[in-house]
Amino acid sequence: MARGRPREFDADEALDKAVLLFWRQGYEGTSLADLIAAMGITKPSLYAAFGNKEELFKKAVDRYAERRIAFLDKILSQPSSRCAIKGFLTMFTGAEAPDGTPCGCLMVQGALVCSPEGESVKDDLLSRRMSNAKRLxxxxxxxxxxxxLPPDTDTESLGRYVITVANGLVVQATGGAKPEQLKAVVEQFxxxxxxARSQAETATEIRAA
Known part of the structure; x- marks a missing residue:
């Protein structure tokens, strides 16, 4: 039996390029022509390897989520909620982003603007964000x-508060706010x-006084 022609591109590398493009431009703002150019593959190859644009987007979000959630779990594993939440929010300021990595969060800005045709994408991202909020x-x-945390803490409301601030940071970062400006917002929050404050934080405040 004749074997099909092997792929002439690295699927993982192509998917990583799609992640970055969707992250920068969102689902609606990214065309098939944009994807083909960024991924360096032909239209038939894109469909054969990843499906249509919506299927490719969901695969891109899966890839993004795998890496982001692993990093998130590492941050939230800290014994101090204060240190963990500060680290969590700093993720969205662009301050720790490697060169070439877009600001913000793909799960938020991926579908900030969606036409009725993109409702399934918007719903999928909402479901993913709700799952992350539940984890928090x-x-x-x-x-x-x-x-x-104090025994009377309403953790559901506090979690929603944190997520609301995080989403605001994403929008601000995408809109051009500088990392140092957004880090100041995190400090204020x-x-x-x-x-409770850690001993290191308390010592720092005493020295600064």
Whole structure:
């Protein structure tokens, strides 16, 4: 039996390029022509390897989520909620972004503007964000049980508050706000955080006084 022709491109590398393009331009703002040019493949190859534009977008979000969630889990595993949440929010300021990595979050800005034809994409991203918010609230409950947060903390409302600030940082970063400006916003937010300050933070504040 004759074997099909082998792919003449690296599918993982092509998908990584699609991730960056969707991240920068969003789902609606990215055309097939844009994808073909950025990924360096032909239209038939794109369809054969990844499906249509919507299927490719979902594969790109899967790739993005794998890496982002692994990093998120590492941040949220810290025993101090204050340190963890500060690290979490800093993710969205662009301050820690490697060269060439877009600002913000693909799951937020990927579908900020969607036509009715893109509703399934918008719904998929909403479902993913809700899942991440649930993970955050569960972690807040763990910090509360461990005594890092006050016993009367409403972790669901606190989690929603954190996510709202994170989404705002994404929009601001995408709109051109500088990382140092957004890091100042994070610092201001952390002033109201109910979790206990670490000894290192307390010592730093004493030296600065």
């Amino acid at each position: 609230c569960e972690r807040l409950e763990q910090w509360k049980a461990a005594g890092d 952390m002033e109201s955080w109910p979790g």
